[in-house]
């Protein structure tokens with residue numbers, strides 16, 4: 703695992719990550735918050751996610767994982783909420799009782815539980831099926847289902863954008879834009895939907911997003927492995 707220490711202050715959080723993976727959203731949120739953190743790369747292409755030391759932290763052999771004050775948290779959306787809750791001054795998540803709290807939770811859970819699931823089918827058909835023909839079919843079905851989901855997002859942003867919570871930028875926009883990047887090799891990528899493309903432009907113009915991309919060594923159209 704490779705360490706990078708962005709700040710000179712003692713790191714509060716340690717984020718285990720790999721290029722362009724589900725860590726992008728929590729990583730960008732850490733940069734939005736501006737707190738000290740340490741990045742520890744887990745190179746999946748070298749099998750480092752299956753090292754004993756990493757499996758002790760995350761038995762799913764997946765990134766991201768966050769370590770904070772001796773506590774270990776995995777699942778990108780859980781890490782994101784954990785960070786937003788710990789740093790309410792960053793204003794990245796409506797607090798309990800706020801009018802937009804329900805919409806925030808709805809969209810974050812929908813993204814991680816529904817959209818991300820079909821993205822997994824598209825990217826990792828080999829995790830689910832044994833033959834090339836079957837994988838090809840699963841990818842085609844996933845891409846069709848994703849098209850319907852992106853159309854739903856497009857309508858929602860058209861009715862009350864430019865952000866997922868209307869005028870209010872939040873961590874759910876960062877999460878969505880991470881998932882949008884994963885569509886870049888599809889016949890109809892997220893950037894081809896005007897309202898989604900506007901949101902992608904707004905989020906990717908933020909210094910925190912740019913710094914995250916630079917630190918991960920990726921750009922929007924990078925190779926499919928990252």
Ligand SMILES: N[C@@H](CCC(=O)N[C@@H](CS)C(=O)NCC(=O)O)C(=O)O
Pocket residue numbers: 722723724725746751763764765766776777778779814
């Ligand atoms: N539900 C998990 C999914 C994380 C995930 O799928 N991570 C991928 C990279 S994007 C991974 O670590 N894959 C390694 C593997 O499956 O071997 C989350 O949102 O944190």
